[in-house]
Structure formats: C-alpha cells, structure tokens
Amino acid sequence: MQFNFKEIFTVFMVLFAVIDIIGNIPIIIDLRKKVGHIHSEKASIISGVILILFLFLGKSILNLIGIDVNSFAVAGAFILFFIALEMILGITLYKQEEHTADTASIFPLAFPLIAGPGSLTTLLALRAEYRVENIIVAIILNVTLIFIVLKTSSRIERFLGQNGISIIRKVFGVVLLAIAVKLFTHNIKDLFL
Template sequence: MLDFKEILSVTLILFSVIDILGSIPIIINLRQKVGHIQSEKATIAAGVLMVLFLLVGKSILNLFGIGVDDFAIAGALIIFALGAEMILGIEIFKPDPEATNSASIVPIAFPLIAGAGTLTTILTLKSEYTQLNIGVGIVINLIIVYIVLKSTNWLERKLGKTGLDVLRRVFGIILLSIAIKIFKSNLFEGVSF
C-alpha cells in the first residue's frame, strides 16, 4: 500500500545518499574529460541496478548467510561514513579515475549514483519500509538524477561553489542522523535478554 510519509522518507534518504547535487563537480569534470555524458543511459543503468538490488538483494545476502539486520548495521556504518565525508569535506569513497571510456555507465551510473552506499541503503530501508514505497522513492530519485544530469551547466551557474558546499553539508548531517537511527533500531534485533 502506498504511504506518502514512507515515500517521502525513502526519497529524502536516497536523495541524501545518492548526493547527485554534491556530485555535480565530478560530473562536470568527467564531461570535460570525455565530452558528452548520456543522461538517459546513466539514469536507466542506475535504475536497473537499484531495482535489481531491491528485488534480489535479500536473496544474495541469504546465499552468504547474512541477515538483513546485519546488513542494515553495515549499511548504517557506510551511511555514517558518507555523511562524515560530506560534512568534513574528505574523500573516503574514491571514484575510479581510469574509467573514462563509458563515463555514462562507469563511474556515473555506478558507482556515483548506484554505488555501494546507495545499494546498501536500499537493502537497509527494507527493514524499515515496504518494498513498494522504496520502489516509488527510487523512481522519484531517478527522475531527479536525470534532471540534474541534464542541467549540470545551469546548476553550476546558479548554485555556485558555496551553494553546493552548503547543500552537501546539510545532507551530510541528515545522513549521520539516519545512520544512527538505523544502527540503533537494528543493533538488538533478534537478541533476547
């Protein structure tokens, strides 16, 4: 059943993790190196990865004997690291500088949009929200990603470096809070005292 509050929460969480606005400098730099970036191709490839992970991610975990709670805690730690990276201005997760042949897929679709943080977050969200609402949140984020990829020049001019830095830090704080909430709610799942 569609729940507007859940969809809004999922959308905001994924928006923070994907951090497409914070990735604008990377996207602009790639475009300068390789020329044109195919927004449609990048968005579709990222969407396929996210939806596949939403649908079969749990089966993959079961194959390795990992519980969703365990993965949620690991996801919370990654989300925390992403948030710290955004606030402190450090680079923990580094894109592959040699992947310039197909910049629309690597590194834009993966790992920039649908990277480890995003895929971990999608599976982590399954412990809190319904699959349908997560799917709608993914679609909304893909629309946002597509619009941003299509309008990087305009966004760069309008927001400026300071505006992008402020947005990045605000979403970093949101991510830290989300990580702590997910960590607390999954830490003692299945543990009986």
Template sequence: MFDYFSWKEILTSTMVLFAVIDIVGSIPIIVSLKKKFGHIESGKATLVAGALMIAFLFVGESILKFIGIDVNSFAIAGAFVIFIIALEMILGIQIQRHGEATSASIVPIAFPLIAGAGTLTTTLSLKAEFHDINIILGIILNTAVVYLVLKSATWIEKRMGDGTLKVIEKVFGIVLLAIAIKLFTANFAQLFQNYVHF
C-alpha cells in the first residue's frame, strides 16, 4: 500500500478536504453552539467524522456499484457539489439549506458540519483521482486540524476576527472552484474515452 505513497496526492487531498469541510469558516457556528449548549465533545465529534469519511471511502464505491453507478459519474456529480460549495464561499450566499442544530454532540458537529454530504461526496470523488492511502492520510490530517479548531474555536475567532475569517474562506473558495473544474474535466474525459471504446 505504501508503494502508492505520494506527498503531492496527500497535499492535494488535504487541501481539497480542508476547503470542503471549511472548519475555519464554521468557527462562528461552533462558537454559537458552544454558547448555546455549554460544551462540545471535540474528541468524539472528530473521531466520528473521520470514521465516517474513511468508511465512505471504502463502502461508497460498493454502494455505487450496487445501484449501477461508476466512480467517474459520481466524481462528476461530486464536482458539481464542490462547485456549489465554492460559489457559496466566494459569493457569501447560501444555496444549500441547513437544518437548525439541536445539540452540540455528534449531530450536528460530526455530521453534517464536518462530514456532511459535500465532504462524503468529495472523499469518493478523490478516489477516482488518487490512491486510498493518500486520501486516508489527507483525512487524518484534516481531522487533526478539526480537533484543534473545535478545542480553540473561541480563541481563534477573537484572534483572527470576522474579516480575516471571511478572506480565508474566499481564498479557499477559489481553490475549491479550480479543483471542481479539474475534477469535472478529468472524469468527463475518462467517461468519454470509455464510451468511445465501448
């Protein structure tokens, strides 16, 4: 498995997941939940989110095969989801409807705030481009960052300020937009090639 180890793939996977999870942009939500419920189980939420992402990385493809969808088609669908998330980040608009949080435990921190539909779709979309070991390491690195942010969300918000957080969100939104386009073109080309050979 370690024969497929690639720093480039790990870095790209980490950046893509970091942008999609958008834990920095979620700091105001986390602070709000902490004020509302008094305590956030950072370790528990992080472990559950990481486990969900890794599980979906392996089980997701089997589910797709069972319902007759190939990874390339799913990756293209994922590219559209990432594209929408990127637009939300860049333009400061809300396209997706988010349910109101009822507690600060596994729901809504682990799911859907960290390992939401966009993150799980992205995880499986990356599988079409990169090897599993590099995506898993990308997930582990992100869960470490998520844990640190959950533990120190109030401190980060006070230090960075709302303006800085918004700038970071927009920068990662642009990165995410470029990745969505790359993901779409690469998988569309693969689908077209398979169709021509067929």
C-alpha cells in the first residue's frame, strides 16, 4: 500500500465538491423539517458503503453492460458539468421526488443526495487516475465530514447564514466545473486513440 497525502487530498476535495454536503445543508434542513428526524449515522454509513462498493464493483458492472471506463468518465464529466452549473447559477436541473417516510435517512439522503450519480461517476474516473487505497481514505474522510455536517446542520446554517452557504456553493461550483473540464479532456483523448 502506498498512501500519498497529495492524492488523498485531491480525491477528498473532488469528492467533497461533487457531494457538496455544505451546499446541501438547505435540503437537509428542509428534509429534517418534513420527516422530523434524520439518522446521521445510518445515512453516513450507507452512503460510505455504496461509494466503496461502487469503487470496486463499478468497473465490473460497466464491463457487464459493455461500457469502458473512459466513456463512463466522459459521461460523468457531463453530469459534473451540469451539477456545477446548478451550483453556480442557482438553478435546478434535477427534480427530486418528495418523501415523508421514515426512510429519508437512506432515500433520498444517502442515495442519491450523497452517493448519487455524480459521486459514483467521479469515483470511477478517479480510479483511472489514483491509487485505490488513497481513494478509500478520501471516501472515509468525506463520510466522516458528512456525518459531522448532518449532526450539526442547523448550527452550521445559523453560523454561515444564507449568504455564506450561497458563496460556498458557488465557489465549489467553479471548482467542480474545472474538474469536469479536466475529466472530459483527459478521457476524450483516450476514446479516440
């Protein structure tokens, strides 16, 4: 095993930007108001398990349906591009169904809000460039941060205020947009070789 702190930090930041747990605080608070209580531990653990399983099984699943990692990464770049546009422009391209069930900690919180199409696609793209052990460490760090944010979401919202959350969301949107462009240009070349 070769742990590389630069790789761990890069992967952590990419996943942090894609998952956008800070930007999702308003959604989490709204969900908490609707269902009463969110199980932070359950949501964090389930999302972590989904992310790690997809890291290992994602490529096999893609091979099974005849899609290579580069094609998936290019598709992922488009998803990241649109997520970034949502964050920067404050628009909603993805419409979420309303849930009032007790299972809100799993759906829609753990999946698709935390471990959604963007983060799963990103994981496969990251796997093509970074070592698996560094990605796992970055996932664990992100899940830990997600747990902390879920536990303290109302306090964070009061501290940052609407303007603070909006600024953070836009900054991470620009970072995500740059990541999407890099992902697209890196993988599109491999498709034509």
